[in-house]
């Protein structure tokens with residue numbers, strides 16, 4: 001399995017740059033844990049020794065958006081918080097992916113009430129909607145594998161010449 | 174002397190001119206009186222050596238919607254000495270939404286009063302730091318009032334723009 | 338390279354460089370002045386979405402303004418719009434580190450309002466799960482505190498212990514941590530023998546494990562010095578600011594609602610209330626450690642004393658019937674329909690019911706107008722009140738102490754913001 005199997009004979013193999021880049025990208029997805037509420041506890045649990053997210057190359061939780069590839073939005077996003085989430089998302093360098101973890105993040109969930117955004121896709125793109133309230137850690141790992149699969153299908157040139165988003169310097173919220 | 178008698182006796186003695194309505198429901202004592210006296214009564218209950226209601230647990234309000242006095246402010250205070258809790262209530266009418274702040278009596282009332290303002294729009298006079306608690310400062314409505322819909326008023330809270 | 342000689346020269350040079358660019362800085366001397374630092378709401382050490390504005394002089398905190406509301410989900414409004422039963426799952430998400438304890442607090446408030454009494458076995462089970470919840474919550478509090486001051490290992494160890502409790506809950510009610518296990522008038526189902534066996538096993542091995550954690554950090558000089566005499570609050574101030582729970586007991590006030598206003602069967606239990614006088618972060622940490630041991634003691638006694646019998650009250654107008662009976666009996670079907678559609682309609686009145694939660698006093702103030710949903714529901718959450726002390730505690734300390742102080746207060750934003 002994997003790379004070693006290909007290296008059995010002469011120590012080299014042929015591949016495309018695209019495949020190599022995608023493989024590298026998907027094997028080390030550094031998450032940006034946007035832990036907001038209850039789901040964040042399950043996200044933490046997925047990093048603990050039992051579920052061990054390190055098996056999927058994602059144990060490096062980066063608390064700064066500048067160093068991460070995949071944002072896990074774990075928890076209820078309120079209107080007040082939405083500006084913060086968007087701002088952090090904008091700061092992540094492309095290519096970037098988003099997991100909407102839990103029912104609240106995906107659709108508002110059980111909170112049909114005035115301060116809760118009914119689904120974060122109203123203001124930012126989402127790659128995976130993760131069902132559950134909260135999703136179990138295994139489910140989060142599953143989402144991560146799906147993201148990896150998705151990354152595996154990308155081509156390196158897909159992300160060329162993307163304009164950088166403009167960040168508002170002063171934002172009062 | 175049980176709690177009701179003690180509190181009645183003490184309050185009557187100290188404030189002969191104030192009308193107190195003291196009720197007991199499910200072993201919970203509630204004292205209703207005019208909002209003018211709230212600071213005096215509160216500091217008396219806190220400082221009296223026999224009562225010592227030093228722990229203010231909660232300040233909130235009720236919106237009765239159709240009653241004559243639309244709102245009521247409610248305080249729950251606890252005495253570590255007597256190990257018991259009483260509830261103070263005063264009516265507030267919509268025409269005059271101000272109540273004197275008890276944040277100088279119990280420091281903890283500070284945030285509770287801000288929250289009550291945020292949710293009901295009741296104004297606390299002499300409050301040290303009077304702002305909204307949870308909702309953004311620009312928000313115009315008071316969510317826990319009965320005429321505010323559960324799903325809010327569309328457009329009253331801005332969302333960030335989605336970029337393509 | 339130019340040689341920098343005096344301090345004045347440095348500051349003027351930096352200022353010059355700043356002023357050469359287009360700025361609107363108006364301060365006289367940038368290096369001598371205070372600055373404002375924004376911390377959160379997305380900060381790993383603020384335990385969620387707490388936002389702090391710090392006024393700094395160098396690295397010393399001069400003032401601090403907490404800003405809440407980033408997780409305000411409108412619980413009180415929602416409670417006014419749903420039946421008493423429907424709100425049980427919502428209480429899970431208040432203090433999401435100890436959902437079972439919140440469930441118990443809510444149903445106790447509703448039972449008081451409606452005049453229902455749960456059978457003794459149900460009450461014992463409730464006590465047992467809320468003590469387990471206390472352990473689970475304190476474990477995370479200890480782990481997060483030590484992680485905040487730089488010891489990651491303990492966090493992994495306490496999380497390992499917490500997983501065992503989550504496993505117990507998984508057997509008990511099928512969910513890892515949003516349990517909704519209690520029902521008005523009792524609990525959802527009796528404790529399964531496997532769950533009981535697991536609980537027994539857990540309490541046997543737990544003390545050894547918490548000792549292990551404590552051995553690792555209690556004598557660690559870095560850990561102790563970062564917490565010792567940091568964030569001191571006196572007993573008088575602690576009561577003034579409204580502290581309850583472990584934070585209050587860390588300041589030397591022996592106040593525990595389980596003793597002060599006994600509910601369920603806590604007056605039959607033999608347990609100590611750990612109290613430390615110092616009132617600093619270290620004292621609050623020790624209180625939590627000791628409380629987990631006391632909880633184990635309580636659970637042991639509960640397992641000994643637990644009576645047999647029903648786990649849900651027999652009160653067909655107010656208590657949901659069993660699912661199997663709904664499908665086979667007409668009367669139960671009608672009751673179920675009435676309760677689900679119109680609610681339990683408690684009599685007109687108001688109650689305030691509070692329990693000792695892991696974080697402090699969790700109270701529900703319910704006003705009923707005799708309808709299916711509460712006219713008013715106020716949640717008195719300990720985290721919000723405890724956070725109020727933050728400006729007082731951090732004043733005069735360094736930025737890195739702020740993190741330790743927040744960790745030692747152990748707030749949960751789901752509950753603080755409601």
Ligand code: SF4
Pocket residue numbers: 037038039040074075076101102103104105109132133134135430515
């Ligand atoms: S989906 Fe459920 S568990 Fe997750 S944040 Fe929302 S309410 Fe909490």
